[in-house]
Amino acid sequence: MQRQHFVLVLLAVVLCATGSEACSVLQFHWSGLGAHINGLWSALPALYGSNGSVYLDNTEFPYMCTEGGGWHDYFQTESGFLQPWTPALAKNESCAYYSYGKMAVASDAIGISHVQARFDPAVVRKTWRLQPTMQREVDAALAVLDSYDKPTIAFHVRGGDKATEDEVLGRTTTKPEDLINTFLDNYVGVRGGTCVLIGDDQAAIAEAEQLAAQYIGCKIARPSKYYRTKGHHQATFNSLPLHDRCRETRQLIKDMEMMAHADYFVGSSTSGIPTIIATLRMTVYLKSQVTFADVSYDDMGARIRRYFGTGGFKNVTIASLKGATIGKESIRRQSHHRSMLAPTLL
Numbered sequence: 001m002q003r004q005h006f007v008l009v010l011l012a013v014v015l016c017a018t019g020s021e022a023c024s025v026l027q028f029h030w031s032g033l034g035a036h037i038n039g040l041w042s043a044l045p046a047l048y049g050s051n052g053s054v055y056l057d058n059t060e061f062p063y064m065c066t067e068g069g070g071w072h073d074y075f076q077t078e079s080g081f082l083q084p085w086t087p088a089l090a091k092n093e094s095c096a097y098y099s100y101g102k103m104a105v106a107s108d109a110i111g112i113s114h115v116q117a118r119f120d121p122a123v124v125r126k127t128w129r130l131q132p133t134m135q136r137e138v139d140a141a142l143a144v145l146d147s148y149d150k151p152t153i154a155f156h157v158r159g160g161d162k163a164t165e166d167e168v169l170g171r172t173t174t175k176p177e178d179l180i181n182t183f184l185d186n187y188v189g190v191r192g193g194t195c196v197l198i199g200d201d202q203a204a205i206a207e208a209e210q211l212a213a214q215y216i217g218c219k220i221a222r223p224s225k226y227y228r229t230k231g232h233h234q235a236t237f238n239s240l241p242l243h244d245r246c247r248e249t250r251q252l253i254k255d256m257e258m259m260a261h262a263d264y265f266v267g268s269s270t271s272g273i274p275t276i277i278a279t280l281r282m283t284v285y286l287k288s289q290v291t292f293a294d295v296s297y298d299d300m301g302a303r304i305r306r307y308f309g310t311g312g313f314k315n316v317t318i319a320s321l322k323g324a325t326i327g328k329e330s331i332r333r334q335s336h337h338r339s340m341l342a343p344t345l346l
Helices: 010-016 033-047 104-110 121-127 132-147 162-169 176-186 202-215 234-238 242-261 272-284 300-308 318-322 328-345
Strands: 023-027 053-057 081-084 095-098 152-157 194-199 219-221 264-267 292-294
Touching (some): 023 033, 132 242, 152 176, 152 202, 176 300, 194 202, 234 242, 242 264, 242 272, 264 272, 292 300
């Protein structure tokens, strides 16, 4: 499904802003976890602190561990902030309801860049507070990550229904080779360590494993295995028994934390998960933007590397390495950048 975000209905804001006890209700829907989190982070800067309490309607949220559960099964909430909405809880408040829909146009209009993850850091940190039981599982996963040879290089390998979405949108599908090329080109001098391959498509992960071992020279770690061999399919996930959806959601959160903590991360912003990882890395775990590379080459790290002449020119790829040499023109471009910057850096 196309990545979706919450629609901010301006009329509803105007109507509910007249009372001091106004509240906002964000209604989750039968879509992917990545879309929900990105939508939440897009909506909260406009709603938090300006419109009373902010509740979540989890009625149609498939990612739950208990009947009547939802976001609060995994993340901590507080009074008036992301607590589950019920008619009884909000009976004394005049609430505005925000349906789950497309937010891309509004995001562009107000300058929110999902690729660069320039969200409100305070809001992200306030939402990303795991429940103690979830945090313990994450800590165990991070201990495993810490045991790997350094540097740790995490790749998000997406398959499943993403290819169908790409076809509908007329968008090029990100393949394992694209992920490896993105790393090789952006981190020309980084080799070895451990490549941490996380994703939903077992065939694509196997292909990425072979390429990473051959061209990066890294050890391979596959810390989790998706329940469905052919990759994620939202309708199939939504139909799973409650305990299976709970298990897979908890695993996804652990996977995201591992990717967010790795020394380097490579993904494609055609999927919602890498956007979340990039945001967590920059706003919660305070990692440098240059440690993240997006297949789109529109991330801030790629722009920085190109400016300083250290990578991101799309000239170091599997194909170029097979040819054993890098084009002279590309080398001249990099040298030119370095010579221009030298007086500034001294």
